[in-house]
Each structure stands twice: as structure tokens, then as C-alpha cells.
Amino acid sequence: MNDLSIIIISYNTRKITRKCIETIIHSLSYNSEIKAEIIVFDNASMDGSASEIKNYNIHLKVIENKENIGFGRGNNHAVKQSTGKYLLFLNSDIEVLDDAIPKLFHFFTSKQNTFNFLGGKLFNKNMTPQASAGPYYSLPVIFGALFLGGDYYGLTRYSPNAIRQVGWVSGACFMCKKSDFDELGGFDKKIFMYMEEIDLFYRAQKSTMTIGFYPSARFIHLGSASSTKRTQPILHVYNGFLYLYRKHHSQLELNILKNMLQLKALVAIWIGRLTRNKYLIDTYEKAYHIAQEIRR
Numbered sequence: 001m002n003d004l005s006i007i008i009i010s011y012n013t014r015k016i017t018r019k020c021i022e023t024i025i026h027s028l029s030y031n032s033e034i035k036a037e038i039i040v041f042d043n044a045s046m047d048g049s050a051s052e053i054k055n056y057n058i059h060l061k062v063i064e065n066k067e068n069i070g071f072g073r074g075n076n077h078a079v080k081q082s083t084g085k086y087l088l089f090l091n092s093d094i095e096v097l098d099d100a101i102p103k104l105f106h107f108f109t110s111k112q113n114t115f116n117f118l119g120g121k122l123f124n125k126n127m128t129p130q131a132s133a134g135p136y137y138s139l140p141v142i143f144g145a146l147f148l149g150g151d152y153y154g155l156t157r158y159s160p161n162a163i164r165q166v167g168w169v170s171g172a173c174f175m176c177k178k179s180d181f182d183e184l185g186g187f188d189k190k191i192f193m194y195m196e197e198i199d200l201f202y203r204a205q206k207s208t209m210t211i212g213f214y215p216s217a218r219f220i221h222l223g224s225a226s227s228t229k230r231t232q233p234i235l236h237v238y239n240g241f242l243y244l245y246r247k248h249h250s251q252l253e254l255n256i257l258k259n260m261l262q263l264k265a266l267v268a269i270w271i272g273r274l275t276r277n278k279y280l281i282d283t284y285e286k287a288y289h290i291a292q293e294i295r296r
Contacts, residue, residue: 004036004105005084005178009074011043013092014052016222021053021060023096030099031106037061041078043068071171072187072196079181087181091172093222097123104217108175115212117176117204119169121159122221130221131157133213136167136202139256142241146264159215166213167205171197172221180209188247194233195240202248231283238290261291 006024010017021038028036041063042050050064063078075089086108088101100120108118122132134157135141141156150156160166174197184203187196201211238261245254265288272280 002035002037002082002084004034004086004088004101005079005082006036006038006088006090006101007075007078007082008038008040008090008092009043009071009078010040010045010049010053010092011068012045012047012049014045014047014049017049017053017092020090020092020094020096023094024090024101027096027099027101031102034102034105036101037082037084039063039078039082041065041074043070043074070192072191072193073189075196076186076189079178079186082178085178086175087178088175089171089173090219091221091223094173095220095222097218097220100217100219104175104214107214107216113212114210115165116180116209117169117174117201117211118214119166119174119212120217120219121213121215122170122173122219125220125222127220129159131159132170132172132221133158133160133166134168136205137198137241137244139253139260142257143260146260160213161215163215164213166211168198168201169211169213170221171200172223173219180204183207184209191240191243194236195244198240199244199247202244231279231286234283235286235290238287242291258291262288265291 008017008020017040021040024038028034039061040053042065044065044067050062053060053062061081063081065074065077079087086105088104104118104120107113119133122130124130131151131154141150144150145156184200184207188199191199204211241257241261242254245257265284268280268284269288271277272284
């Protein structure tokens with residue numbers, strides 16, 4: 001049995017998945033006492049990812065799926081084939097810095113750790129901190145994020161410099177006991193992408209489990225370097241918020257959320273028309289319809 005199973009979901013990310021694996025191997029070399037396995041779940045990539053990854057002469061397991069089943073379900077399948085007592089979930093666009101994995105592992109397994117789930121500190125490619133933790137998305141928090149620049153001012157998303165309890169950490173990098181993950185039933189298989197970790201950590205806290213942030217373990221996350229035209233992520237976030245509230249909250253709270261999301265979309269459409277920004281108009285017209293059509 002391994003101490004740690006490191007799980008990566010791959011989908012048409014051949015080069016960055018390879019880089020992720022190389023940095024994992026380098027990080028593990030700082031402490032050879034950790035018995036670790038790397039499991040790559042490939043979501044039917046068409047860029048030769050699975051074939052190239054198989055060429056590594058290490059204890060690496062590649063699961064080739066015949067269809068893209070999304071982030072959450074892919075992780076759930078990989079966990080079922082893992083042998084580690086502890087799990088480390090990493091996005092394929094993560095680069096591990098130095099001894100980040102041993103640091104995260106040794107703190108998590110130490111007596112001083114009181115958290116059931118633990119995230120590391122994420123950085124952008126230029127080494128600026130990447131907001132990767134925050135409070136649960138209650139209605140006031142969502143309002144702050146939508147209308148008050150909560151993410152910008154570090155109120156609704158942040159990157160702490162000290163160990164602390166948080167409502168959620170980024171699904172791009174977190175560690176937990178396999179038994180705790182299994183107790184919660186893993187990720188919600190109905191969520192294809194985005195908000196899986198928010199749902200998981202909400203259920204964890206309802207079960208008296210805690211989520212922590214450990215800044216001494218440092219990772220680069222390339223996800224924030226994507227294009228400014230983020231239509232699909234915005235639509236996924238809209239769907240994610242609505243799914244969370246349909247699943248966990250009252251009809252009144254769901255209706256308030258829908259009204260906030262619709263108002264945000266209308267404001268963005270109005271700005272788009274004033275500035276002749278076709279991206280804003282197209283994106284938020286779709287977002288507005290999502291907020292209108294959702295049913296309990």
C-alpha cells in the first residue's frame with residue numbers, strides 16, 4: 001500500500017501534463033521515504049497524451065477513458081483505483097515547486113494538523129500569488145463577488161500567507177485522507193466542470209470536517225493565464241452557482257441568487273453595448289438565459 005496517491009485529470013494537455021509529472025517526480029525526490037503513486041486519468045484526449053505519458057519508466061498508472069466524463073467523475077474513477085491512504089489532487093496545469101509535495105504531506109500527516117482537507121499556495125506563471133481559497137459562497141459573498149469587486153479586494157477569494165481555516169481551496173491542488181473523500185461520496189458526478197470542490201467542501205463542513213490552507217507548499221497553476229475571453233468558464237460558474245443552490249439551499253435563496261445573476265448579466269450586457277464589446281454581450285446574454293431557465 002502506498003502512502004500517497006497523486007491524481008491528475010488529463011484532457012488534451014499533453015505537454016503541460018508531462019511537465020506536471022516531471023515536477024511531481026522532482027518534488028518527491030526531496031523525500032524518498034514517501035511511497036507515492038501517480039495516477040493519470042485521461043479523458044479521451046486526442047493529442048496523444050496517454051501514449052506519451054505511458055513512456056515514463058516510473059510507477060505511473062494511466063487510465064485511458066473512452067469518453068470525456070469531466071473533472072469530478074474522472075477523479076472519482078481514479079480514486080477507486082488508488083492504493084494510497086492519502087490523496088493529492090492536482091490539475092494537469094500544475095507545476096510543483098521544489099519540495100512542495102513533501103511539505104504538504106508531512107504537515108497534513110503531522111499531529112499539529114487539524115484539517116481534513118488541505119490546499120497549498122498557488123502562483124501564476126510570473127510568481128504572483130493566485131487567489132485559491134475563500135469563504136463559502138453564501139448570498140452575501142456572491143453579491144460581493146458580482147458587484148463589489150470582492151475577488152479583486154481579497155474579500156471573496158484570497159491567497160493567505162499563514163495557515164488558516166477556510167471555506168474552500170482550489171480543486172487544482174488539495175490533499176485529504178482517502179477515507180474522508182470516500183465518506184463524502186467523492187465529487188458530485190452531476191457536475192461536469194467548475195464548482196466541484198465548492199460542493200465537496202460544503203458537504204464536508206456539514207459533516208463537521210474542516211478545510212485548511214497551507215502556504216508553505218507552493219505550486220504554479222497555469223489556469224489563470226488563459227485568455228481574457230472566458231465565455232465558457234463564466235457560463236460554467238453560472239451553472240455551478242445555480243446547481244449548488246438548487247441542491248443545498250431553499251427556494252427563496254435560489255430565487256435571490258437567480259435575481260443577482262440576472263442583474264449581473266444585464267449590467268454586463270449594457271456595458272457591452274455602450275463599449276461595443278461583442279464578447280461581453282454574447283457571453284452575458286447566454287448567462288442571462290441560464291439564470292432564467294434554471295428549475296428546482
